[in-house]
């Protein structure tokens with residue numbers, strides 16, 4: 001509501017006049033009524049006052065240096081909390097900067113709402129050249145789950161409610177909400193305004209699977225000789241950790257966590273097949289996917305990765321269209337993960353047979369072999385460090401602080417950290433997700449710290465870090481417990497490439513001997529240059545103990561990395577060598 005009158009005389013006059021409210025207050029009240037108390041954004045025309053008034057109303061308004069990172073923060077806040085994260089941007093360029101995050105949220109099934117101010121509709125639609133003119137709604141539509149525009153203050157409540165429901169119900173995703181600048185000062189009767197607000201009842205309704213779908217899945221699982229469970233980030237998102245653990249343990253089947261599902265059950269769990277990935281994908285006969293899609297990350301469920309033996313897939317997903325997307329799904333179980341997993345548990349009854357012993361022992365032998373092979377490389381004390389030498393100490397950091405949140409991006413820095421660092425708790429590993437997108441680092445780190453209050457360790461390739469590096473100022477400004485480790489190998493994949501055509505730097509290399517640690521010092525944070533695993537460990541421990549914003553420049557051998565990390569095969573290959 002608008003401010004009430006100050007003096008008794010004013011109060012009397014105010015009594016006589018109708019109480020009014022406006023668009024600014026209605027947006028804020030519509031969000032807070034639905035438990036949304038944090039906004040990530042960048043100010044400017046026409047949304048600066050919305051941010052100010054939101055702060056005045058007690059909301060947290062986290063101001064970024066670039067909208068993409070505010071958007072990434074909102075999207076990962078959505079993943080961590082199951083409530084839509086909100087990103088607030090200005091019109092046209094600010095909106096476009098936020099779109100990458102919105103599209104990425106949709107691809108990754110993170111619930112997020114991009115709220116953007118926009119210019120005068122009448123001028124935009126006649127293309128008369130307004131300030132920051134753009135038909136934002138039309139542009140956002142193909143990149144998100146749903147897109148809405150509100151033209152009247154009286155519709156703000158419904159607009160926000162629709163956005164929330166669209167973001168979190170069914171398969172979650174990104175939603176766009178267009179608020180033309182004109183709507184904010186629109187005044188309506190306060191009582192009518194209050195009545196127009198909607199508290200969304202049961203925003204993500206349970207979707208229970210059909211009983212015969214559950215029976216079909218259990219029958220296949222029971223008959224399997226070499227069963228496998230694949231846990232995806234949908235399973236992590238669901239926040240039904242105990243049920244998933246019960247299901248996995250009751251079946252006794254090896255499980256393979258996808259990157260952001262690591263820690264749902266500890267990577268050190270005896271059934272974890274993370275270190276035997278290629279064996280279990282090749283040799284399994286029945287595979288149960290829980291909140292994991294058969295996209296490129298699982299080689300589309302076919303080809304060399306999956307071996308020659310025929311596969312039977314069971315898939316648990318909330319989205320019916322996901323079934324048969326790449327290969328035949330013999331037992332689709334459509335519903336929300338919580339309902340599906342508990343239906344499976346109920347259906348298993350009390351005398352479920354134990355998993356085939358020869359398969360279990362084959363998987364664990366492979367896993368122990370691979371772990372033993374990697375151990376000496378993780379213990380390397382070489383300087384300059386190679387990836388695994390540096391990761392060895394960071395692995396210990398997470399083992400000692402399993403509640404810390406790990407943010408990770410890069411190529412070699414990503415792929416090697418994923419396999420080297422065991423996770424112990426759910427939703428503690430946040431990374432580049434489905435697209436393998438660079439630039440999520442600092443946005444994710446900020447939101448992880450804001451939403452959970454836990455310490456954050458961001459392990460960043462030097463290229464990856466550069467995409468969001470300016471947000472170290474944001475981290476310092478809010479004094480967040482974030483420790484960034486930049487794996488500085490002077491380039492993308494490696495720092496040793498030479499320009500084949502001239503004297504300018506090669507396409508993939510960066511400034512030699514760069515000191516990223518100096519960047520954070522400009523904003524009052526702590527910078528450390530680490531050249532050995534021991535120095536790295538001490539610096540990270542100090543940062544995690546103090547909770548002070550820290551950036552460690554970890555000097556990595558420029559020759560250590562490989563092209564595209566572990567996915568070099570995805571580069572187009574010439575059929576014949578060029579003459």
Ligand SMILES: Cc1ncc(C[n+]2csc(CCOP(=O)(O)OP(=O)(O)O)c2C)c(N)n1
Pocket residue numbers: 409410411412413414436437438439460461462463464465487489491492493494561565
């Ligand atoms: C938005 C975006 N732009 C470009 C890429 C292509 N890309 C993949 S990994 C990568 C950076 C790899 O270098 P770095 O982060 O230094 O990791 P390293 O392998 O050197 O450890 C780039 C630019 C991408 N994935 N996303």
Ligand SMILES: [Mg+2]
Pocket residue numbers: 461462463487488489490491492493494
């Ligand atoms: Mg690099």
